[in-house]
Amino acid sequence: MTATLIPATLAFRDDGTPFSPRYGDVYHSPSGALEQSEYVFLRGNHLPGRWQNKRVFTVLETGFGMGVNFLATWAAWRADPARCERLHFVSTEMHPFSRDDLRIALAAVVERTARADLADLAHALADAWPMLVPGTHRLEFEGGRVTLTLAFGDALEVLPKLWLRADAIYLDGFAPAKNPELWSPPIFKALARVAGEDCTFATWSSAGDVKRALQQSGFEYHKETGFGDKWTMLTGRFAPRWRVRRHEPPLPVALDERHAVVIGAGLAGSALVERLAARGWRVTLIERHAEPAREASGNPAGVFHPLISRDDSSASRITRAGFFYALQRWAALDAAGHAPSRTHAGLLHLATDDEAQAVAAALESFGYSDEFVRGVSREEAEAIAGTSLAQGGWFYPLGGAIDPASLCRAQIAAARALPGAQIDVRYGVAVARIERDERDEVSAEKAGSWRVYDDAGALVAQAGVVIFANAHDASRAAALDFAPTRNVRGQLTLLDASPLASLRVPVIGDGYAVPLPDDVTLVGATYEVDDTDTTLRAGGHTENIERVAQMLPALDALRDASSDDQERRGRVALRCVTSDRLPMIGQLGDEQAARHDAQRLSGAWPLDLPRTPGLYGAFAFGSRGLVWAALGAELIASQLEGEPWPIERELVEHLDPARFLQRALRLRAL
Structure with a gap:
């Protein structure tokens, strides 16, 4: 459990030297x-x-x-x-x-x-x-x-x-x-x-x-x-005279050329393009659609905020780190003239009684600053929201909503604008498979690099590094057996001439409501596991309205009319999730090598696992891609470059794409 952070007390001695009363x-x-x-x-x-x-x-x-x-x-x-x-x-x-x-x-x-x-x-x-x-x-x-x-x-x-x-x-x-x-x-x-x-x-x-x-x-x-x-x-x-450590600290990946193929131009892929380009990498971005952010990243808006838990869980710590890092990267995009479309007035999280008690205990325990999060009564929350609410909760001053597609475009544009940038974007290309090039001769590409083929069998790219940022297709394209992901259908609803036109900030809880321009409110979203039907359903709109109306009473009138035969606008997207609800970020495990050495690896830790050279993943972000994508991209870029990792190693292990392979080895299930 994370300890409370106690700031330093500034004091000076008589000669002007800064002094610590504590020490x-x-x-x-x-x-x-x-x-x-x-x-x-x-x-x-x-x-x-x-x-x-x-x-x-x-x-x-x-x-x-x-x-x-x-x-x-x-x-x-x-x-x-x-x-x-x-x-x-x-x-x-x-x-x-x-x-x-x-x-x-x-x-x-x-x-x-x-x-x-x-x-x-x-x-x-x-x-x-x-x-x-x-x-x-x-x-x-x-x-x-x-x-x-x-x-x-x-x-x-x-x-x-x-x-x-x-x-x-x-x-x-x-x-x-x-x-x-x-x-x-x-x-x-x-x-x-x-x-x-x-x-x-x-x-x-x-x-x-x-x-x-x-x-x-x-x-x-x-x-x-x-x-x-x-x-x-x-x-x-x-200068040790004996072995003092089990694993050597990280080194950069050995490549003749720093060239990476990134598959997928959603939140994960576009963040990777920007982070790699910032380090001088040549990047080939492959996207099966005609433009970026056409899958779940193409929703009209998404919310971003930290995650508070009483025990400050790993998910909370990862999300907090991702939240702060994302805000930094977005501010850098703003300064560079590539500002994504987002809100700046904060976000309200309404809570059930049990949630309110748990979060209140966490806020008291950790002593978070009000500029990070603060509890609010119903009256305080209503003053912030500009509309009536069913209950209070807590307020994230730096939280909000963002247009994910605008973020994806901004990151790709920022990467292309860097001096000497080498960004090759291939839209309308569906990746079917990859294979290792084991040739011995030295070519323009590093011998033993990865070859990427489209669904017509044509070679579309070749590089020493391939990063799968294509959500549901990642496990298939990378031929992974121990990367279990599931599809979750999410339907959202757009309310024109909305009763919530006065809403000033996004409100989340058992559902969410996001104010959009022209008096439109976005409400959602359904959560339907293993359902891949992308057609809009009247029942999904009804569910969204009824759930959000329990938080925002102004929607009561629509809830009563939600069964009418009226067409509503909306969108369906498929979220990619894992069983532990954490994303897959990092180097992929070598499953074939693990099978051959399964007995020895039965007690392996992540650093012990065999890895597939040059293959990485950034997928299964679920509904938290906005707060995880930039941090995940920075982590992979740091791993490739042999740089310090941006978060603690124990947290990285919770994101490791090979964690399910490790579990299978420990259970002797290979």
């Missing part, structure tokens, strides 16, 4: 914050020299604090003409500052340094600062070339859950005597799991316990002259 220690040396960062962490890790001319370089930090180490690293990267293409900075923080306190703290640092470049970076960091909720937050700067991944929570808990390959480690935080947990052996053991070859570290501390914990975890250290009033500091590298 009784300063945030940086009185001799200067930026100077300490540059001397201890940059110089101590031989930066910027070590990142020069590399594609990706990753820094891992224990204790983000005020973010000065990040700003110093970002500034050095900016000033280096031979800098790496993409800089990743990953940091943990148990007590993050509020945005306002962070601005104050960084303003003091900037004033002391009198560096205009640092002021610009400090403003950018504060502007992008995430909401203080537990979990992993990914922020992007410099057009995505500098990425900050913040893990809010106790480092003892969150650090072992991160998955990355660190090139440099900044051991920072309050003094070992003040915060011994951050310098304990479990922390260094977690660092050893993710340290890459030639990974270096630096720290201002030279305490004996720190030196012993470093050695025990496979690091070798050297004492050097310290900064300011510190006599000595430690630098060193990861």
Whole structure:
């Protein structure tokens, strides 16, 4: 269960040095914050020299604090003409500052340094600062070339859950005597799991316990002259004399060319195109329809919001991370001139008595900010909604509704607009099968790449990576036996001259109502498992109206007339879902290899499973594609590039397309 996040308290000593009352220690040396960062962490890790001319370089930090180490690293990267293409900075923080306190703290640092470049970076960091909720937050700067991944929570808990390959480690935080947990052996053991070859570290501390914990975890250290009033500091590298980990940290996929075929141009596929293009990939997008978003992604509107649960379940944590990341990506589309059509006034969730009690307990337990979610009475909810409601519930100020098709088009357009973009879109092409090209000769494509054939048997594309983002057809096209998905028929209803014309925000509960232009209200939707009939049914309209009328009494008149022989507008789409209601995101398992080695793999964990080289999936998003698609695309792009994963590894395992293969192995059902 996620612990409540307690923000830091900002205080200053008489000499102006930021101070933590909780730990009784300063945030940086009185001799200067930026100077300490540059001397201890940059110089101590031989930066910027070590990142020069590399594609990706990753820094891992224990204790983000005020973010000065990040700003110093970002500034050095900016000033280096031979800098790496993409800089990743990953940091943990148990007590993050509020945005306002962070601005104050960084303003003091900037004033002391009198560096205009640092002021610009400090403003950018504060502007992008995430909401203080537990979990992993990914922020992007410099057009995505500098990425900050913040893990809010106790480092003892969150650090072992991160998955990355660190090139440099900044051991920072309050003094070992003040915060011994951050310098304990479990922390260094977690660092050893993710340290890459030639990974270096630096720290201002030279305490004996720190030196012993470093050695025990496979690091070798050297004492050097310290900064300011510190006599000595430690630098060193990861150089284990024995095996200290079961799995090697992630590496980029080995390809002659970074070229991917994405099958499906709905929410999942269009997000993948944008995330891969942002990293310079050549992408071939194949869609069987004549335009994007013609299946479930083609509904007139869809709602987006987090998921609150009393135990902060895995689904809640994944959805929360996806919600915040989606908002970031949509804001970036807005800024780039590719704004999708969406609402900005929030979303109301009306609850039954049992739901209200559970959510109220969760809100009290986790102490979420009102800007994230807040409980509302019926009277408060009605004031927000602009219409009468049957009960209260809770309000998501950042939730709302979006036109999914406009989002898909925006992402594809943004990808095509990138400098040097290589995006080839093939509409009207139905993928029938793929096969591995096992030729030995070297061609324009990597030998052993995947060949994609249409339903007429013609070769339509070939690449080292194929990503299935085509919902119901993914398992068939990828020839998967252990990727069980089901179709769920969803019929929605469009109410013209709607009695809910005054509705200001989307309202959800046992059904949903979304205000559309021209006094139209979208209500829905039915949930009919294993029903693939896409014709509109009068009974479906009746069901939608009756269910939503229980939440919004203004529809009572229509409910009474819902059995009349009148034609209503609507749409039917088929959702693709799994038995655990979580999507399939990541590299596909090699089922044939698993069968051959089933006995040994009966106790396998996800990282133990054999994988099919170059095949990935992003499907079975059910009704949460809007909040999962961008995060799923970022996860797959990170896996391909060997970058830090955007969410905790344990959550990724819940999304793993091979999780059902793993279950079958454990049940010896192969």
